[in-house]
Amino acid sequence: MSAAYPFGFLDEYAKKEVRRTALKAVAIPGYQVPYSSREMPMGRGFGTGGLQLTLALLGKGETLKVIDQGSDDSVNAVNLRSFIEMTCDDINTTTSTEEADVIQSRHRIPEKALREDQLIVLQVPYPDPLVVVEASEDKRKMLHGEADYSRLLVKLYEDIVKFDEITISHRYPTRINDHYVIDPSPIPRWDVPKLHQSKALILLGAGREKKIYAVPPYTKAEPLAFEDVPFRVEDFTDEHGVRRACQRCGCTSSFLDEFVDSKTGNKIYQCSDTDWCDEQGSSNVAGGRTPGAMDEQGGSNVAGGTTPGMEEVEQRREQLPRTPGEMNEQTVLSVGINKVEVVNGQGA
Amino acid sequence: MGYVAIKGGAQAIEGTKTVFDYLRTRQSDEGVPLDTDTIENQLRLLHSRVISEGGVYHPRLASLAIKQSQGDTLEAAFALRAYRSTQPRLVETPVLSTGNMRITRRISSAFKDIPGGQMLGATTDYHLRLMRMELLDESPERFRAIAQEMFDTASVDNIPDSFPKVLESLRAEGLLPPLDPKAHNRDPFDITREPLIFPVSRSAALATMARAEQGSLLAIAYSNMRGYGDVHPTVAELRVGYLPVFLPHPITGELTEIGEVEMTECEVVAMYDEQGSSSVARGRTPGETEGDEGNTKPTFTLGYGACFGHNEVKAISMAILDRALQKGMKDGPSNPSEDPEFVLLHVDGIDSMGFCTHYKMPHYVTFQSDMDRLRSTQQKQTSKESIA
Numbered sequence: 001m002s003a004a005y006p007f008g009f010l011d012e013y014a015k016k017e018v019r020r021t022a023l024k025a026v027a028i029p030g031y032q033v034p035y036s037s038r039e040m041p042m043g044r045g046f047g048t049g050g051l052q053l054t055l056a057l058l059g060k061g062e063t064l065k066v067i068d069q070g071s072d073d074s075v076n077a078v079n080l081r082s083f084i085e086m087t088c089d090d091i092n093t094t095t096s097t098e099e100a101d102v103i104q105s106r107h108r109i110p111e112k113a114l115r116e117d118q119l120i121v122l123q124v125p126y127p128d129p130l131v132v133v134e135a136s137e138d139k140r141k142m143l144h145g146e147a148d149y150s151r152l153l154v155k156l157y158e159d160i161v162k163f164d165e166i167t168i169s170h171r172y173p174t175r176i177n178d179h180y181v182i183d184p185s186p187i188p189r190w191d192v193p194k195l196h197q198s199k200a201l202i203l204l205g206a207g208r209e210k211k212i213y214a215v216p217p218y219t220k221a222e223p224l225a226f227e228d229v230p231f232r233v234e235d236f237t238d239e240h241g242v243r244r245a246c247q248r249c250g251c252t253s254s255f256l257d258e259f260v261d262s263k264t265g266n267k268i269y270q271c272s273d274t275d276w277c278d279e280q281g282s283s284n285v286a287g288g289r290t291p292g293a294m295d296e297q298g299g300s301n302v303a304g305g306t307t308p309g310m311e312e313v314e315q316r317r318e319q320l321p322r323t324p325g326e327m328n329e330q331t332v333l334s335v336g337i338n339k340v341e342v343v344n345g346q347g348a
Numbered sequence: 349m350g351y352v353a354i355k356g357g358a359q360a361i362e363g364t365k366t367v368f369d370y371l372r373t374r375q376s377d378e379g380v381p382l383d384t385d386t387i388e389n390q391l392r393l394l395h396s397r398v399i400s401e402g403g404v405y406h407p408r409l410a411s412l413a414i415k416q417s418q419g420d421t422l423e424a425a426f427a428l429r430a431y432r433s434t435q436p437r438l439v440e441t442p443v444l445s446t447g448n449m450r451i452t453r454r455i456s457s458a459f460k461d462i463p464g465g466q467m468l469g470a471t472t473d474y475h476l477r478l479m480r481m482e483l484l485d486e487s488p489e490r491f492r493a494i495a496q497e498m499f500d501t502a503s504v505d506n507i508p509d510s511f512p513k514v515l516e517s518l519r520a521e522g523l524l525p526p527l528d529p530k531a532h533n534r535d536p537f538d539i540t541r542e543p544l545i546f547p548v549s550r551s552a553a554l555a556t557m558a559r560a561e562q563g564s565l566l567a568i569a570y571s572n573m574r575g576y577g578d579v580h581p582t583v584a585e586l587r588v589g590y591l592p593v594f595l596p597h598p599i600t601g602e603l604t605e606i607g608e609v610e611m612t613e614c615e616v617v618a619m620y621d622e623q624g625s626s627s628v629a630r631g632r633t634p635g636e637t638e639g640d641e642g643n644t645k646p647t648f649t650l651g652y653g654a655c656f657g658h659n660e661v662k663a664i665s666m667a668i669l670d671r672a673l674q675k676g677m678k679d680g681p682s683n684p685s686e687d688p689e690f691v692l693l694h695v696d697g698i699d700s701m702g703f704c705t706h707y708k709m710p711h712y713v714t715f716q717s718d719m720d721r722l723r724s725t726q727q728k729q730t731s732k733e734s735i736a
Contacts, residue, residue, distance in 0.1 A: 005434050006434060009433070009434060010433055010434065011433070011434055011435060011436040012436070013436050013437070014433065017541075034543035034545055035543055036539075036540065036541050036542055036543050037543065038432075038433035038540075039426070039429040039430045039432065039433050039698055040430060040433065041427070041430035043426075043701070043702035043703075043705045043706055044698060044699045044700075044701075044702025044703055044706070045702045045703035045704075045705065045706025045707075045709075046702065046705075046706050046709065048702070068709075068710065069710050069711075069712045069713050070713065073358075074710055075360060075361060075709075075710075076709050076710070078358045078361060079361055082358070107711075107713040107714060108713055125703070125706070135689075136546075136689055137546055137689055137693075138546040138547060138689065141545075141546075163725045163728070163729075164725070164728040164729075164732070165721065165724050165725045165728055167721050167725065168721075169714065169717035169718045169720060169721040170713070170714045170717040170718070171714075186711075186713070186714045187713075188713055188714070188716065188717040189717060190717075208699050208702060208703055210543040210544070211543075234716065234717055234720040235720060235724065255713070255716075256716075257712055257713070257716060258716055258719070272712070272713055272716075
């Protein structure tokens with residue numbers, strides 16, 4: 001393999017083009033910069049845009065983490081990581097968010113707050129949030145140029161009229177630096193607040209659609225909403241209003257995957273971010289290690305200590321206050337068209 | 349309990365490789381590995397399709413791609429296309445004239461008698477599609493004899509290498525708009541080095557269709573033929589053959605033939621443009637459509653298709669769509685086949701199959717998020733009903 005293919009698979013001209021495109025994307029926050037986008041040896045839709053960014057930006061001696069659905073061990077993450085290892089000699093890979101220089105991710109931003117010296121690459125299937133209201137790319141380009149997002153806001157309004165609720169679950173349209181609205185990739189709404197004033201550079205790559213865009217560090221990122229209908233993240237409270245905990249590590253401040261235990265038939269909740277879950281479980285002082293992102297935004301954190309068994313989790317949940325909405329709306333960013341304010345969930 | 353849902357990825361992927369390769373080799377004792385020459389010759393048209401959609405003229409690797417993908421055209425073209433990403437673009441050829449093609453087949457459905465004559469060559473067009481049972485158990489001796497006997501009876505001396513283009517005579521009669529003298533100076537659009545930003549030039553559209561997936565092109569072109577459009581084409585000329593490729597000599601700079609590529613080319617003539625309508629160029633499209641520039645006499649309009657390999661259905665579909673797109677670029681699209689965004693962004697096999705396949709990947713997080721929205725909406729509905 002290494003004899004037949006250059007470092008990072010792509011030829012040097014291709015990598016140079018990707019880097020220049022990324023620089024332009026940083027210079028114009030949220031603007032979708034077109035680039036030629038080469039075919040990669042894995043399917044369009046499997047993260048070829050993110051992969052091209054990673055391959056163009058990763059240097060020898062640097063450490064890479066690849067996740068898919070929050071997990072380092074999901075099939076696609078494994079596949080991408082082993083391809084990158086195969087074509088880039090002298091790089092290190094890790095599953096630890098802490099240790100990574102570059103993180104390539106599909107559908108999640110790690111729970112652990114990222115640092116200034118880190119870079120996250122998100123894989124993007126649909127780069128343009130306006131695609132739901134306008135099919136023609138030519139026309140969408142004009143709407144973006146004029147920052148005309150009225151049709152998106154009307155869509156949100158229609159949702160409220162029809163369903164009493166904004167129905168956009170993931171890929172939540174988010175305005176960057178007061179101008180361009182981006183599709184933040186299919187991250188859950190849970191991860192959208194992490195874009196706001198992020199310390200790490202966030203690069204988004206859409207290979208099939210041939211676009212790269214960025215949320216530079218310390219940049220404003222506001223999900224579209226109305227003053228009286230605030231943006232809400234996913235709700236993980238149970239029927240009693242108690243925040244569900246990860247059955248593996250006991251964390252009550254992370255995004256949870258829900259699945260059915262094949263033996264008992266019971267519903268089980270676990271952290272979607274596997275590295276976060278491992279860290280909570282192994283740390284005896286986890287209670288003190290609040291996840292930065294949630295903490296800053298007024299979220300509560302009651303991550304427990306040692307890995308609890310099921311009984312322990314149950315006990316702890318019993319002890320939790322049963323105030324409805326206690327941790328329901330952890331983070332509420334209320335965004336009017338011109339007005340931005342961050343309010344606590346309980347106050348809203 | 350571990351991460352039951354998604355753990356063990358690496359091992360599982362290794363397993364799929366093993367079992368995929370097992371299926372290729374399971375014929376056991378009688379099994380003979382396919383050699384790449386056999387694929388190139390005996391699966392000639394499959395090979396053509398892959399080399400055309402792969403977008404890189406490398407016959408040997410195209411055969412290998414077919415072999416390793418076990419005959420899946422999309423996968424094979426994909427492997428070839430990915431290989432292309434590792435290769436820099438070093439030089440550009442000058443514009444090559446298909447008038448110099450070493451022809452293996454050329455026909456025209458516009459005229460019975462064309463200069464040089466109709467040369468049917470190898471085609472299944474007039475075959476009865478009956479099962480040829482004798483091929484079920486073909487002996488190697490008989491197989492080789494067919495090739496040898498071919499030249500015993502065929503007269504090869506009086507066939508010229510090349511033929512004049514049918515369009516030249518139409519143009520001489522003034523039935524077609526004159527060639528745009530500026531066309532030669534315009535740089536072609538390289539879709540492998542630049543993204544499509546709409547509106548795109550005709551050159552970009554043609555390049556995109558030249559490596560498009562045959563079935564996708566055919567489906568959209570067919571929609572135009574059936575009634576979602578009105579091209580009503582006549583095949584002025586369809587030619588298949590080998591096109592000599594020239595590059596400047598690295599030392600002398602003189603144009604030197606470096607080899608030849610097999611190509612299919614199709615030119616369709618469509619009903620004429622109304623007088624005057626041609627001057628109403630709409631949109632911001634670069635003026636590359638024929639009959640655009642101050643041509644007041646009505647003329648026939650042209651559609652052009654060309655691709656690597658022997659792919660007649662593809663070349664004809666492409667020519668029809670080129671005509672439809674030129675009309676759409678000029679007057680605004682009135683159906684999908686005339687809409688450049690609709691056609692050009694949906695005909696690439698590598699893009700479309702990749703995205704289709706990706707739906708098999710886990711979508712746990714987004715689905716969790718979907719459930720959250722649905723439950724919340726349901727809850728609101730229930731509480732509304734209980735009040736009412």
